[in-house]
Amino acid sequence: MQRSTNLNPSKLAMVPFVSVDDMMKIVNTIGAAKIIAEIADYIEADFLRWEKFDKTPRVAAHSKEGVIELMPTSDGETYGFKYVNGHPANMARGFQTVSAFGVLARVDNGYPVLFSEMTILTALRTAATSAVVAKHLAPKKSKTMAMIGNGAQCEFQALAFKEIIGIETVRLYDIDPTATQKAVRNLAQSGLTVIACASAQDAVTGADIITTCTADKQCATILTDNMIGAGVHINAIGGDCPGKTELHKDILLRSDIFVEYPPQTRIEGEIQQLDEDHPVTKLWEVMAGRAAGRTSDRQITLFDSVGFATEDFSALRYIHDQLERTGHFVKLDLLADPDDPRDLFGMVQRAAGPLAGS
Amino acid sequence: MQRSTNLNPSKLAMVPFVSVDDMMKIVNTIGAAKIIAEIADYIEADFLRWEKFDKTPRVAAHSKEGVIELMPTSDGETYGFKYVNGHPANMARGFQTVSAFGVLARVDNGYPVLFSEMTILTALRTAATSAVVAKHLAPKKSKTMAMIGNGAQCEFQALAFKEIIGIETVRLYDIDPTATQKAVRNLAQSGLTVIACASAQDAVTGADIITTCTADKQCATILTDNMIGAGVHINAIGGDCPGKTELHKDILLRSDIFVEYPPQTRIEGEIQQLDEDHPVTKLWEVMAGRAAGRTSDRQITLFDSVGFATEDFSALRYIHDQLERTGHFVKLDLLADPDDPRDLFGMVQRAAGPLAGS
Numbered sequence: 001m002q003r004s005t006n007l008n009p010s011k012l013a014m015v016p017f018v019s020v021d022d023m024m025k026i027v028n029t030i031g032a033a034k035i036i037a038e039i040a041d042y043i044e045a046d047f048l049r050w051e052k053f054d055k056t057p058r059v060a061a062h063s064k065e066g067v068i069e070l071m072p073t074s075d076g077e078t079y080g081f082k083y084v085n086g087h088p089a090n091m092a093r094g095f096q097t098v099s100a101f102g103v104l105a106r107v108d109n110g111y112p113v114l115f116s117e118m119t120i121l122t123a124l125r126t127a128a129t130s131a132v133v134a135k136h137l138a139p140k141k142s143k144t145m146a147m148i149g150n151g152a153q154c155e156f157q158a159l160a161f162k163e164i165i166g167i168e169t170v171r172l173y174d175i176d177p178t179a180t181q182k183a184v185r186n187l188a189q190s191g192l193t194v195i196a197c198a199s200a201q202d203a204v205t206g207a208d209i210i211t212t213c214t215a216d217k218q219c220a221t222i223l224t225d226n227m228i229g230a231g232v233h234i235n236a237i238g239g240d241c242p243g244k245t246e247l248h249k250d251i252l253l254r255s256d257i258f259v260e261y262p263p264q265t266r267i268e269g270e271i272q273q274l275d276e277d278h279p280v281t282k283l284w285e286v287m288a289g290r291a292a293g294r295t296s297d298r299q300i301t302l303f304d305s306v307g308f309a310t311e312d313f314s315a316l317r318y319i320h321d322q323l324e325r326t327g328h329f330v331k332l333d334l335l336a337d338p339d340d341p342r343d344l345f346g347m348v349q350r351a352a353g354p355l356a357g358s
Numbered sequence: 359m360q361r362s363t364n365l366n367p368s369k370l371a372m373v374p375f376v377s378v379d380d381m382m383k384i385v386n387t388i389g390a391a392k393i394i395a396e397i398a399d400y401i402e403a404d405f406l407r408w409e410k411f412d413k414t415p416r417v418a419a420h421s422k423e424g425v426i427e428l429m430p431t432s433d434g435e436t437y438g439f440k441y442v443n444g445h446p447a448n449m450a451r452g453f454q455t456v457s458a459f460g461v462l463a464r465v466d467n468g469y470p471v472l473f474s475e476m477t478i479l480t481a482l483r484t485a486a487t488s489a490v491v492a493k494h495l496a497p498k499k500s501k502t503m504a505m506i507g508n509g510a511q512c513e514f515q516a517l518a519f520k521e522i523i524g525i526e527t528v529r530l531y532d533i534d535p536t537a538t539q540k541a542v543r544n545l546a547q548s549g550l551t552v553i554a555c556a557s558a559q560d561a562v563t564g565a566d567i568i569t570t571c572t573a574d575k576q577c578a579t580i581l582t583d584n585m586i587g588a589g590v591h592i593n594a595i596g597g598d599c600p601g602k603t604e605l606h607k608d609i610l611l612r613s614d615i616f617v618e619y620p621p622q623t624r625i626e627g628e629i630q631q632l633d634e635d636h637p638v639t640k641l642w643e644v645m646a647g648r649a650a651g652r653t654s655d656r657q658i659t660l661f662d663s664v665g666f667a668t669e670d671f672s673a674l675r676y677i678h679d680q681l682e683r684t685g686h687f688v689k690l691d692l693l694a695d696p697d698d699p700r701d702l703f704g705m706v707q708r709a710a711g712p713l714a715g716s
Contacts, residue, residue: 012452012453013378017690019690019691019692020371020691020692020693020694020695021691021709023694024705024706024709024710025709027706028706028709028710032703032706032707054419056417059414059417059428059430061412061430061432061437061465063432063434063465063466065465065466065467066467066468067468068430068432068437068463068465068468070417070428070430070439072417072419072426072428074419074421074426076421079419079426081428081441083439083461083463083470085463085467085468085469086468087466087467087468090467090468090699091699091700093467094370094699095370095467095469095695095699096693096694096695096696096699096702097699099468099469099693099694101470101692103441105426105441105443107419107421107423107426108421108423108445109423109424109443109445109448109451109453110424110425110426110443110444110445110448110453110457111443111453111457112441112459117691117692117693117694119693119694119702120694120702120706123702123703150700151700152699152700152701152702152703153702154703155703155704156702156703179700182698182700182701182704185704186701186703186704186707332375332377332690333377333378333379333475334377334378334459334475335378335454335457335475335477336378336381336454336457336475336477336478337378337453337454338454340540341448341449341452341453341454341455341510342449342508342509342510342537342540343510343540343544344454344477344478344481344510344511344514345390345481345510345512345513345514345544346513346540346543346544347382348382348385348386348390348478349390349544351379351382351383351386352382352386
């Protein structure tokens with residue numbers, strides 16, 4: 001059944017591909033809130049075996065319009081990477097600010113086993129990661145979350161915090177009221193109480209958790225120091241590349257800061273505003289019980305989220321495990337696979353047919 | 359025509375995909391020798407604008423079985439990367455030693471514009487690069503090439519040197535005679551005189567150019583010093599990762615050495631055997647007339663080839679330019695593209711249909 005004697009691609013040549021349409025079907029089959037919770041379990045499981053992973057800051061190609069990044073990692077058996085762009089000006093031109101795709105492959109032979117859209121999957125895993133982290137850092141019995149920035153990530157965050165943390169009310173604010181209206185509409189049947197607020201100050205009033213998720217590629221100040229009371233958990237999603245931050249430095253100085261992978265967060269996160277040796281705590285150590293999370297009711301905890309390769313790996317691993325369960329994929333003829341691996345040229349030559357010359 | 363009002367993917371969502379089958383059709387439509395020559399022109403054109411490219415050593419994940427690498431680059435307008443594995447033990451298990459795929463994307467918005475198989479394309483571009491380099495370094499009127507190692511790359515090299523350099527005779531040797539027999543068979547209608555040799559020593563006799571292309575992941579000595587006479591050009595393909603070399607160090611010390619990108623070749627090439635400051639010449643400078651290539655009849659020139667990201671970029675750029683000409687591609691639904699870029703969640707939700715709950 002191999003290609004050099006039969007022109008149909010061999011089994012080895014075929015890689016499962018999850019398209020955008022497939023991913024939407026997977027999400028809708030399982031349910032958005034449930035899939036986020038299931039991905040969260042994979043993310044937490046991989047954080048708990050953190051030391052098994054090859055870790056490296058992502059490889060970024062910056063331009064004046066944005067950034068294109070490759071995010072590889074491996075647990076020794078499986079290799080994964082994500083391609084992702086971040087272009088803040090895209091939205092105004094009708095493109096996604098962030099779009100992505102990813103690959104899982106076998107370490108032992110280098111062959112890909114999954115190729116998947118990751119624009120939707122990144123939104124799911126980012127929300128799942130935020131909620132997993134909040135499990136360890138947010139005040140017990142948090143019921144209200146403020147959300148500053150109501151773009152593409154907003155509803156996924158709201159569902160994640162409802163499902164995993166038990167949030168009952170979200171207080172939304174965006175500089176563009178139509179973004180807030182969109183989120184209100186999309187969350188109408190979510191079971192959450194959704195309140196559209198007229199200002200960031202209004203949104204944070206009474207909130208146990210504050211999520212910031214804005215997309216300007218510049219140092220912005222979405223939250224100022226006087227807006228942050230004692231005891232809250234800040235889930236800072238939007239500051240995720242050099243020169244792009246959301247929080248006033250004074251907030252950082254009052255907070256206990258938790259990060260995914262310090263070498264990457266120092267470059268990309270809110271803490272790029274601080275000294276290089278400013279103390280931060282690694283999240284995997286909190287999850288593994290090796291470092292303290294929240295220790296008092298008055299403490300301000302800050303998750304300086306930038307997104308790390310292991311989270312994408314976890315999400316791809318989850319999707320790979322759903323292929324048989326859902327059947328939502330097609331197979332792509334991606335890998336050349338001649339009968340004799342050395343006979344790549346002969347395979348190409350024979351594909352021309354018996355009558356073709358050289 | 360966008361996804362949120364019409365469930366068919368929008369044009370923006372679709373990325374052209376060149377499968378293995380498509381790539382074979384493209385090669386056979388254009389002709390293997392001709393396509394190598396055309397890719398060679400793209401490679402040389404990109405070497406001539408070398409300073410425009412973002413360059414970085416590839417990002418490698420090493421394991422005991424092999425390596426998986428990502429090779430990104432950008433010319434400021436277009437971004438490209440290749441995923442490629444190298445697993446020397448794969449062949450014995452029925453897998454390709456090297457398999458690959460790649461992507462081109464727009465720098466201004468980060469959207470991919472091509473996803474392509476690159477196992478066959480890498481073979482084409484590697485051969486094209488070798489021949490482009492030999493144009494500048496090999497003895498004038500070279501007619502005979504020795505080829506040590508007759509694996510997957512062999513016939514592509516033979517065709518490239520016939521088409522671009524005017525080689526008339528290839529002298530083949532492999533430690534496995536069945537590999538040589540395969541190459542002899544595949545080159546039967548190539549127009550080349552093909553001679554199967556009983557030893558590497560026999561193969562190099564009378565050769566103007568010596569191509570080494572073996573795949574052991576270890577320091578091997580395919581060529582020893584006494585086998586190399588004055589005036590030859592050595593095209594060393596196989597030594598391309600740490601701990602993997604093909605030539606005796608004494609040959610290197612007698613040669614003028616030419617490389618693609620010194621920071622990568624120092625890690626991966628034959629010159630990993632030499633001091634870190636051993637002089638090497640950059641190929642782009644030779645092509646641009648800024649550095650000397652071959653300067654005497656007795657000089658031994660050595661292309662220490664490891665393969666660089668710009669060559670893959672050139673090959674992808676070439677294939678992208680052939681899409682309309684050949685029509686051999688399909689479109690993949692790879693990019694989520696809601697009407698309102700901020701309404702990713704709404705797009706997923708609406709895909710469930712009007713009667714679905716949240």
